[in-house]
Amino acid sequence: MSTVMNQRQTVLELRSISKVFGKGAAEVQALRDVSVSVAKGEMVAVMGPSGSGKSSLLTIAGTLEEPTSGAVLINGKDVHAMSPGAKARVRRRTIGYVFQDFNLLPGLTAVENVALPLELDGASMRRAHLAGLAALEDLGLGEAARRFPDQLSGGERQRVAIARATVGERQLLLADEPSGALDSANGEGVMRLIHAACKRGVAAVVVTHDAQLASWADRVIFLRDGRLADQTAAPAGPETLLETPS
Amino acid sequence: MSVRHALLALLSEEPKYGLQLREEFEAHTGEVWPLNVGQVYTTLQRLERDGLVAAVGDEESAEPGPQKAYRITDAGTAELSDWLRTVPDLSTPPRDDLVMKILIAVRVPGIDVHEVIQAHRRYLIELMQEWTRLKEDDDGADLSFALVVDSELFRLDSVVRWLDAAEGRLRRALADGWTPALGAAGAHASPGAAGAAPRVALPRRRLGTRR
Numbered sequence: 001m002s003t004v005m006n007q008r009q010t011v012l013e014l015r016s017i018s019k020v021f022g023k024g025a026a027e028v029q030a031l032r033d034v035s036v037s038v039a040k041g042e043m044v045a046v047m048g049p050s051g052s053g054k055s056s057l058l059t060i061a062g063t064l065e066e067p068t069s070g071a072v073l074i075n076g077k078d079v080h081a082m083s084p085g086a087k088a089r090v091r092r093r094t095i096g097y098v099f100q101d102f103n104l105l106p107g108l109t110a111v112e113n114v115a116l117p118l119e120l121d122g123a124s125m126r127r128a129h130l131a132g133l134a135a136l137e138d139l140g141l142g143e144a145a146r147r148f149p150d151q152l153s154g155g156e157r158q159r160v161a162i163a164r165a166t167v168g169e170r171q172l173l174l175a176d177e178p179s180g181a182l183d184s185a186n187g188e189g190v191m192r193l194i195h196a197a198c199k200r201g202v203a204a205v206v207v208t209h210d211a212q213l214a215s216w217a218d219r220v221i222f223l224r225d226g227r228l229a230d231q232t233a234a235p236a237g238p239e240t241l242l243e244t245p246s
Numbered sequence: 247m248s249v250r251h252a253l254l255a256l257l258s259e260e261p262k263y264g265l266q267l268r269e270e271f272e273a274h275t276g277e278v279w280p281l282n283v284g285q286v287y288t289t290l291q292r293l294e295r296d297g298l299v300a301a302v303g304d305e306e307s308a309e310p311g312p313q314k315a316y317r318i319t320d321a322g323t324a325e326l327s328d329w330l331r332t333v334p335d336l337s338t339p340p341r342d343d344l345v346m347k348i349l350i351a352v353r354v355p356g357i358d359v360h361e362v363i364q365a366h367r368r369y370l371i372e373l374m375q376e377w378t379r380l381k382e383d384d385d386g387a388d389l390s391f392a393l394v395v396d397s398e399l400f401r402l403d404s405v406v407r408w409l410d411a412a413e414g415r416l417r418r419a420l421a422d423g424w425t426p427a428l429g430a431a432g433a434h435a436s437p438g439a440a441g442a443a444p445r446v447a448l449p450r451r452r453l454g455t456r457r
Contacts, residue, residue: 047371049413049414195382209410211370211371211374211403211406212374212378212400212403214371215371215374215378215399216378217375220368222364222368224364229364230368231368232371232372232375233372
């Protein structure tokens, strides 16, 4: 399976990323020489204690922040070399974000929230609306389309956030503690949705401290003190567990 | 795991044959715990001896085997009900290999405890990935299986969380000047104690000797 993965198109490549915040005595090295590639259809989870650099890795991968050194390549293109306009387009068209607190705009309905990135990208309101509705229906939320975020349950809000992150032709989904404060059934629901997006070809990076959520990933990488300390082996076949004599 | 009570539970639905009991046991436990038919017959014999099950009809004198069906008795029904309500003894911590290894690792000079912790954490998460893949493939269709997988995931998850907590605690202790060889004697022991053999002070009594 891993060899198949390796032959797949790389959507995100982080090359020797380092990130330093502050200067002099206050200097904090958030990331040190971290390299990670994520292929089309692959889900990578990033684990590590608080302060290990997980969230910095995600904001740098999402082009929301520049690394101090190293390169971010999205679909093979170096983000640093792009014009501001091109970078903004990548952010709008290629990358979807899911945050812990969902970040839905309270004044917009569910479908308007989902359609927003398409509209910002120049799609007609009608086209964006239809695509938003389709994305919500895919997640079983068609009936909630006209409701406002405060009229949705936590689980529904998170599904809307995932619809927004995967609407259109997005190829890279970045999620920071995507199950937030959801209970375990809803947390699992979130991971099933992200996993389903990966099966459709989306590459995903999920930052989490929760081992149960991380276990949905094809690969789990562990950060410690800003370094890539370890990662899980390629997945074994699903049969191995049940063959173990108990 | 109590095969005895699982069989009583299955017989509480209706009288059944041994082979049928084995198949249903495996189906009801998500096929995670295989059971051989010999175990089923031995258990049935003991249940019959204790008056908790009885052979059905004319087969009362026959040896346990494919032709012999069993029904649950009133005593069996009472026993099953009691068992379901009796809490298992969780008061004594099990002797846990992993806990032992970490307790020892923090005392052995020259051992990178973080590396030891990470090796165990990685293995646990790889196991969890395998269970999650099984859960994903099944997609909740088999309730028993989903319950068993959840239970395994929560169990492994609790170990990962303990490792996380242990690592955090160790980090704070090291920041406070704790060192492996001095740890047991306290941070203010004489410098000469640093080279002494590690004191592996395991709380034996509290860890108990169950299993």
